[in-house]
Amino acid sequence: MERNLMKGNEALAEAAIRAGCKCFFGYPITPQTEISAYMAKRMPKIGGVFLQAESEIGAINMVLGAASTGTRVMTSSSSPGISLKAEGISYIAGSDLPCVIINVQRGGPGLGGIQPSQADYWQATKALGHGDFHVIVFAPSTVQEMVDLVTKAFDLADIYRMPTMILADGLLGQMMEPVTFPDQQSINEYDKSWAADGHKNKRKHNIINSLILSPEDLEKSVQERFERYDKIAKEEAMAQCYLTDDADIVLVAYGATARVTQSAVDLAREKGIKAGLVRPQTLWPFPADHIRTASENASSLLCVEMSMGQMIDDVKLAINCSKPVHFYGRTGGVIPTPTEILTEIENISGGAKE
């Protein structure tokens, strides 16, 4: 397979097309605009649709419409734009429709800045809109993983009939790295008998709807959805462990921050400190089992994020607060350095240990 040098945003867009994405609706915002630009160039050539909507709200409702027909559809934005899409995402979840949403995060709140951030963790994993619902959230940490996880995001969206999200950040979107695409990619087909794609009087109408006025019926539909969520929590959580087997201090970091943290773990090892890293690849479902197992013999944990501390809540829950969970974070678009994290590791572990 040929190695290509591509920006994260462009690689992700190419991967989406190869995964069978036929419609893209978006509105430009830094630092994800290359996704839109790439789709604008490529979609017409493959017989797909690229449409720059009048706003993020317009774009997400176009996604709802296209998803209703069973078409693979995607939208992308960055933090403030994702907030605008919140209502539409809730409607899509309530209508049990599959789609993929990309958030290339930037600093917030408000218009914030345009540099990399991970301050939308709570939004993505806890409340991407109103009502009782979840979306599956993937957290790539390399350009290659942006590619690999997009295919998975489309597949799981179809399998569970729900929105999935790639939670990236400005660093991953803007950086170039070597990336390979499979020579031949078969697109998995899933049952779409629910789709409103024209019945030609040969079957009953399919109705796509999120309005259920009877409390009993609405409760039933939400409970049914949560049965699916239980299955997802059991089967779809993903994480990678690095040097955790003998680790005395286990670091937890995702996305771009995980790369920086891994360098810090290497520096700590050089100094004789037994550090390890758990890198969640899904944020919902959260890989609680991975973290519990990896930290069984550790005396403490250190959560590193580009925020004031959001994922740390889930880390504490994963181990039932049975051990101290420390935190180090930078926010507003500042990227932590390996040396800063190393200092934190040294402070916690009290220097080198044999």
Added chain:
Amino acid sequence: MNKTMHKEILLAGFGGQGILFGGKVLSYFGLIDGKEVSWLPSYGPEMRGGTANCSVCISDKPIGSPLILTPSELIVMNSPSFDKFINAVQPGGNVFIDSTLIEQRCERDDINCYYIPATMLANQNNLVGLANIIMMGKFIKETKIAQPETVKKAIEMCVPPSRSHLIEANLKAIEIGMNYKED
């Protein structure tokens, strides 16, 4: 050449000097030679007319942070960037300075500095806009980061098809940089 290679290269200058393009050419050296590579541009408002910089890592090992704060090599093409980054260079590092645009001299004695009047050389040789590539030529010469065939291939891959007539000029600029000797 068998030693583990790990270079943290920072390129800095004005927007429009081809800083990001220069970084892209370097990244392709690594790509072609089967190394791990990362390229990260500054993408803030400074892109629109002010300073531009770009971090490139080329390594035998997987790359952690693609953001370089303390480069092992610095390629610098304007005064403000020289002042900003010269003290961040790792001891023993290499610095490549466009001496047409930068009057300062480096006062550190723990790094190797190369002064190349790249912008002047570009103007003299009818290669306006290719001072960045002349800098690249000197960089290749001193760091031996890539073989001539890799360099040629990288240039061919980086220049877009619509501008393929510029490939020759780019290769000439590399040569001028490689052959430049300081007085």
